[in-house]
Amino acid sequence: xxxxxxxxxxxxxxxxxxxxxxxxxxxxxxxxxxxxxxxxxxxxxxxxxxxxxxxxxxxxxxxxxxxxxxxxxxxxxxxxxxxxxxxxxxxxxxxxxxxxxxxxxxxxxxxxxxxxxxxxxxxxxxxxxxxxxxxxxxxxxxxxxxxxxxxxxxxxxxxxxxxxxxxxxxxxxxxxxxxxxxxxxxxxxxxxxxxxxxxxxxxxxxxxxxxxxxxxxxxxxxxxxxxxxxxxxxxxxxxxxxxx
Amino acid sequence: xxxxxxxxxxxxxxxxxxxxxxxxxxxxxxxxxxxxxxxxxxxxxxxxxxxxxxxxxxxxxxxxxxxxxxxxxxxxxxxxxxxxxxxxxxxxxxxxxxxxxxxxxxxxxxxxxxxxxxxxxxxxxxxxxxxxxxxxxxxxxxxxxxxxxxxxxxxxxxxxxxxxxxxxxxxxxxxxxxxxxxxxxxxxxxxxxxxxxxxxxxxxxxxxxxxxxxxxxxxxxxxxxxxxxxxxxxxxxxxxxxxx
DNA sequence: CGGCCGGTTGATAACGCTCAAATGCGGTGG
DNA sequence: CCACCGCATTTGAGCGTTATCAACCGGCCG
Numbered sequence: 001x002x003x004x005x006x007x008x009x010x011x012x013x014x015x016x017x018x019x020x021x022x023x024x025x026x027x028x029x030x031x032x033x034x035x036x037x038x039x040x041x042x043x044x045x046x047x048x049x050x051x052x053x054x055x056x057x058x059x060x061x062x063x064x065x066x067x068x069x070x071x072x073x074x075x076x077x078x079x080x081x082x083x084x085x086x087x088x089x090x091x092x093x094x095x096x097x098x099x100x101x102x103x104x105x106x107x108x109x110x111x112x113x114x115x116x117x118x119x120x121x122x123x124x125x126x127x128x129x130x131x132x133x134x135x136x137x138x139x140x141x142x143x144x145x146x147x148x149x150x151x152x153x154x155x156x157x158x159x160x161x162x163x164x165x166x167x168x169x170x171x172x173x174x175x176x177x178x179x180x181x182x183x184x185x186x187x188x189x190x191x192x193x194x195x196x197x198x199x200x201x202x203x204x205x206x207x208x209x210x211x212x213x214x215x216x217x218x219x220x221x222x223x224x225x226x227x228x229x230x231x232x233x234x235x236x237x238x239x240x241x242x243x244x
Numbered sequence: 245x246x247x248x249x250x251x252x253x254x255x256x257x258x259x260x261x262x263x264x265x266x267x268x269x270x271x272x273x274x275x276x277x278x279x280x281x282x283x284x285x286x287x288x289x290x291x292x293x294x295x296x297x298x299x300x301x302x303x304x305x306x307x308x309x310x311x312x313x314x315x316x317x318x319x320x321x322x323x324x325x326x327x328x329x330x331x332x333x334x335x336x337x338x339x340x341x342x343x344x345x346x347x348x349x350x351x352x353x354x355x356x357x358x359x360x361x362x363x364x365x366x367x368x369x370x371x372x373x374x375x376x377x378x379x380x381x382x383x384x385x386x387x388x389x390x391x392x393x394x395x396x397x398x399x400x401x402x403x404x405x406x407x408x409x410x411x412x413x414x415x416x417x418x419x420x421x422x423x424x425x426x427x428x429x430x431x432x433x434x435x436x437x438x439x440x441x442x443x444x445x446x447x448x449x450x451x452x453x454x455x456x457x458x459x460x461x462x463x464x465x466x467x468x469x470x471x472x473x474x475x476x477x478x479x480x481x482x483x484x485x486x487x488x
Numbered sequence: 489c490g491g492c493c494g495g496t497t498g499a500t501a502a503c504g505c506t507c508a509a510a511t512g513c514g515g516t517g518g
Numbered sequence: 519c520c521a522c523c524g525c526a527t528t529t530g531a532g533c534g535t536t537a538t539c540a541a542c543c544g545g546c547c548g
Contacts, residue, residue: 063386065472071386085379088372093379093477127371128332134378135329135337141381142307142315145388145433149536180494189389191537196496228309233337393504424526435505440528442504 003105004028006053010079011125013166014132014237024119030107035098042096048086050108054078057102058178062186063094072187074136075099075160075179079167084130087112100178100213132235139233144189147228149198152188154227157208161217162231173220178213247349248272250297254323255369257410258376258481268363274351279342286340292330294352298322301346302422306430307338316431318380319343319404319423323411328374331356344422344457376479383477388433391472393442396432398471401452405461406475417464422457 001009004026011017017025030050035041035057042048044063052059059076061083073094076082083096087109098104116123136159143155164175185195202208207223209216217223245253248269255261261269274294279285279301286292288307296303303320305327317338320326327340331353342348360367380403387399408419425443429436446452451467453460461467 063382065386065390069390071390073382073385085375088368089375089379089479091476091479093479094382124332127374130371130375130378131329131333134374134381135333137378137381137385138307138317138338141317141385141388142309144385146309146313146315182494192494193496193538194536197536200496232335235333235335235337426526436526437506437528438504444528 001055002026003030003032003053003055003107006055006079006105007081007107009167010053010081010129011122012237013079014128014235015121015125016237017125018121021119021121024115024122028107028115029111030105033104033106035102035104037098037100040095040097041104042083042086042092044092044095046092047090048083048092049110050106051081051084051086051112052096053081053105053107055103055105057098057104058100058176059096059102059104060099060179060183060187061094061096070186071189072183073140074133075177075187077160077163077167078169080163081126081129082133084112084126085133087126099183128235135233135235140187149188149190149194150201151226151228152190153184153195153198153202154207154223155229156184156188157210157215157217158220158224158227158229159231159234160215161220162234162236164215166234166236173217175215176213177210177215245299246270247274247276247297247299247351250299250323250349251325251351254297254325254373255366256481257323258372258479259365259369260481261369262365265363265365268359268366272351272359273355274349277348277350279346279348281342281344284339284341285348286327286330286336288336288339290336291334292327292336292353294350295325295328295330295356296340297325297349297351299347299349301342301348302344302420303340303346303348304343304423304427304431305338305340314430315433316427317384318377319421319431321404321407321411322413324407325370325373326377328356328370329377331370343427372479379477379479384431393432393434393438394445395470395472396434397428397439397442397446398451398467399473400428400432401454401459401461402464402468402471402473403475403478404459405464406478406480408459410478410480417461419459420457421454421459 007028008017008022008025041052054076056078059082060072061074062070062072064070116126143152147155160177161170161173161175164170169175181195182192185192199210207219251272252261252266252269285296298320300322303326304316305318306314306316308314360370387396404421405414405419408414413419425439426436429439443454451463
């Protein structure tokens, strides 16, 4: 899969592309890079000149406060396009890194601007993509601020599964989610110990299985209910049927 | 102050406008509306055809989960432009309302698109504005997930003061912040009771005074320290000197 | 075989929530 | 001018969710 095709795939999850749009995207220049867990791509304070698209693996974005605790803002699955915002925000105020071995496409801003100028539809959809990211941040804010640990975790799993299904990397409510329990803790704003306890609880009640970087949802309806999950905030164009 | 001037003022806080840009903005069409506390402007599920700019007062954006708790995502002070994102996200997944008597400008999307097409700089800055909103959401996520109550509240006050100074509505570290303790609780993800206790603590230690909708920061350096406040995430163009 | 990382488990403590009631204050009507 | 009402704030007591500290387990890799 080329870089352009990957971007096109993402954009078609949240809107419609004409053949001309797809054609324009196929000319997108950029490099492929392979990363190991822990590699940093765009670092706090930097002024990046390129955007990123995930081809395989999993990235995450986080800030670290001086006191130590890391807050993960988001995880990025294949076809996700993190940090498109660097197009219009010069200075990174957070860090993007690989949380698992990953392959990414690195697209110079100049290339993005060229294609967006050529095809206004693409500009609209890339903008839309950044707005959906913001919408997800809002949902995470609500989740981490207002929900109990088990609901919170259920909500997280529902989101990741929904996105994995949309991206076409899930089968039978099973998908790879190559993160550790400690990563999960840093995303949910919980302590690693309590993440473990909550996870065991969800496991023994046969709602979710999360082991060795693989997520399986055993009882979607019940999980979605305790998570109070409504996928509207993901603004996926054809919503994958989750309730089935 | 006209609608166009207000938008121009906001954009100049985060970038530079040429005389031509300002001229183009001055032609922005739109209506003025006056609101009372509790009035809703853009509601969950709606498909708005206009964007908003705050002329006076204070707006807030929130979601209400079926279980009841309200999460406030952001407050908007004069010159802020909430919900520019409706330009590219059709369906509201949250609600924008007035939290105090306010005057707003209502700008049809068609007007925004017209001006942005005419002046690419404006497009870039409006986009940038939406990205800064996202950056603020990330910071709120970190704050609500990772900080202790008093640091959290200190951080909130630092942000609002910084923004008020930038918007030119603060004097001597005093500004209007016409929200109740309960509103504050819904923003910080705390209970109203604990907000009150925390507030009293900050008050008796002479760090902050927040009473009757007026915020006064008595000891900025110490407050910023316990808040671990770094205004970088606001991406203000000429950063107001807060540390003074 | 040993070390390391990630996961699991136990015990204790703390931060913040809930329930409940009281106080203060601005506005309205008598 | 006073009585009253409603809303926001304040205070108290007890509880619960989640954090912290510490130890142990188990698999993978050198």
